[in-house]
Amino acid sequence: MNLLLNDILHLTDEEIKNCKIELNMQPGDSDETYLDRWLTHSDIEKSTATCKECSFWGWGKSWGNDTPNYKPGQLAFSFLRMNNADEWLFVSAGRIVDIPKDDYAKVEIMKKYASLFGRLVIKCKKGNTYSRYVFNLEKYIDTCIVKEILPTVYDGDEFPGYDKVCLSYDKLKTIINRGKRDWIAALENQKAVYLLTDKETGKLYVGSAYGENGMLLQRWKNYIANGHGGNVELENLSFEYIKKNFQYSILENYNSRVDKHIILKRESWWKKCLYSKERGYNGN
Numbered sequence: 001m002n003l004l005l006n007d008i009l010h011l012t013d014e015e016i017k018n019c020k021i022e023l024n025m026q027p028g029d030s031d032e033t034y035l036d037r038w039l040t041h042s043d044i045e046k047s048t049a050t051c052k053e054c055s056f057w058g059w060g061k062s063w064g065n066d067t068p069n070y071k072p073g074q075l076a077f078s079f080l081r082m083n084n085a086d087e088w089l090f091v092s093a094g095r096i097v098d099i100p101k102d103d104y105a106k107v108e109i110m111k112k113y114a115s116l117f118g119r120l121v122i123k124c125k126k127g128n129t130y131s132r133y134v135f136n137l138e139k140y141i142d143t144c145i146v147k148e149i150l151p152t153v154y155d156g157d158e159f160p161g162y163d164k165v166c167l168s169y170d171k172l173k174t175i176i177n178r179g180k181r182d183w184i185a186a187l188e189n190q191k192a193v194y195l196l197t198d199k200e201t202g203k204l205y206v207g208s209a210y211g212e213n214g215m216l217l218q219r220w221k222n223y224i225a226n227g228h229g230g231n232v233e234l235e236n237l238s239f240e241y242i243k244k245n246f247q248y249s250i251l252e253n254y255n256s257r258v259d260k261h262i263i264l265k266r267e268s269w270w271k272k273c274l275y276s277k278e279r280g281y282n283g284n
Contacts, residue, residue, distance in 0.1 A: 005122055005144035009077070009113070011137075019137035020070060021144075022055060022078040023088060023126050032170060035080045038091055039156055039174045046118050046153055049092035049109050054080065056094065056105040057133055069134040070096045070105050077137065079122065087147060089154055090120035118153035122146055159186045162253040169243045173224045176217075187217035191254040193267045194219070195274075196234075196281070197247040204274050205234065205281035206251070208267040210260035220248060233281040 011019065024034040034054050041051045049055070055078035057069050070076060074096045079088035094107030123145045156175060159182040167175070175183045194216065196205040207229075209219040219229060227242035228234035234242070251270055254263060276282040 003146040004142065005146060006141055008116070008120065008146060011075075011141075015075060016137055016141055018073070019075045019077065020134050021137045021140050022057065022076060022134050023081065023124065024054065024057075024078065024133050025081045032168070033081065035082060035089065036168070036170055036174070038080055038089075039178070040170065043153065046091070047114060049078075049094070049114070049117050051091070052104055054078070055092045056096075056107050068099045068105075070099055072096050072098060075110070075137075076105070076107065076134075079124075081126075082121065083157060086123050086125050088122050088124055089118065090116055090122065091118060093117075116149065119150040120146070121148050121150065121154075156180055156183075159183045162186070162190075162192075162250050165248070165250045167248045169224070169246050169248075172220060172248050176221055176224055184217065187220070188215055189256050190216045191256060191258055191260075191263055192216040193251045193263060193270055195249045195251050195270075196223070197249070198245050198281070199247055200241075200245040203280045204276040205231065206267060206270045206274060206276045207231070208263050210258075210263040211256070212260065215256070216250070216253070223248070231281070231283075233283045 006016070026033045027037075038046070038051050038054045041054075045051050056076060076092075076094055076096060077090070078092040078094075079090055081087070082089055090113075092107075093110040093113040095110060096105050097108055098106040100106065124140055124143065155178060156171075174180075191208075191210045193206065193208050196207065198204070207219065209216040214222070222229035223242075223246075227237065227239040227246075252266055271277055271282050274280065277284070
C-alpha cells in the first residue's frame with residue numbers, strides 16, 4: 001500500500017481546501033532548473049527554507065493576469081522537480097503573509113515540517129501544464145505518493161560514470177564547491193581528455209589533464225575559477241558568457257599511471273575528429 005503525501009503532512013480536510021502546492025521546474029527558457037538553483041544555497045538556507053528565488057511565486061501578475069498565485073492566510077507546500085520528471089523534492093512549507101505586486105510572496109515558514117526540507121521525495125504527475133507552477137493542493141493530494149525520505153539533505157545526483165558526465169557551469173561549480181564526495185573521488189585522481197561545448201554557437205574546445213598541470217578535478221577547478229582555465233582562445237570570451245553557455249563532459253578517462261604522451265596523442269586525435277582547431281576554440 002502506497003504512503004500518500006498527507007500521511008506525512010497530516011492536514012485536515014479544511015486545511016487542504018486552503019492549501020496550494022508549488023511544483024517548480026525551471027525559470028523561463030533557461031537551462032538552469034530550480035533544483036540547480038536550490039543546490040547553490042547554503043545548508044542553513046536549505047534547512048530554514050530561505051532560498052527565496054526557489055519558492056513562493058506569489059506574483060501580483062501571473063502570466064499576464066492580475067490574479068496572484070496565492071492569498072494571505074493560505075498554506076503553501078513547495079517542491080522542485082528532480083531528474084525524473086515525476087519526482088519532486090520538498091523544499092519549503094509556509095503560511096502566506098502578504099503578496100507584494102510582481103514579487104515573491106512573503107511567508108511564515110512552518111517549522112514543524114523543517115526536518116523534511118530537502119529530504120522528502122514524492123512522485124506526482126504534473127501533466128502538461130508546463131506554464132503553471134502553483135495549484136490547489138486538493139487537485140494532487142490523493143495522487144502524491146511518498147517515494148522516500150532521504151537520510152540526509154539532498155546534495156545532488158550521484159556520479160553517473162565517466163561516459164555520462166555532462167554538466168553546465170553552474171552544476172560543475174556546485175559539485176566542486178560543495179565537495180560532493182563521490183564526484184570528487186571520481187575526478188581528483190583521473191587523467192582525461194575532456195570537452196567544453198559552447199551551447200550558443202556549437203563551438204568546441206578539447207583539453208586534457210595529465211598531471212603536470214593537475215588531474216581532471218584541478219583542471220575543471222581552474223575553469224570554475226575564471227572561465228578560461230588559462231586557455232588563450234577562451235580568454236576572449238566574457239566570464240558571464242561562459243557561465244551561461246558552456247558545458248563540460250569527458251571524452252576519455254585514464255588512471256594516474258598512464259603516460260602523458262598517450263593522453264596528448266588522444267587529445268590531438270579528438271581535435272582532428274571534432275575540427276576544434278578549424279571551427280572551435282583550440283588554437284593549436
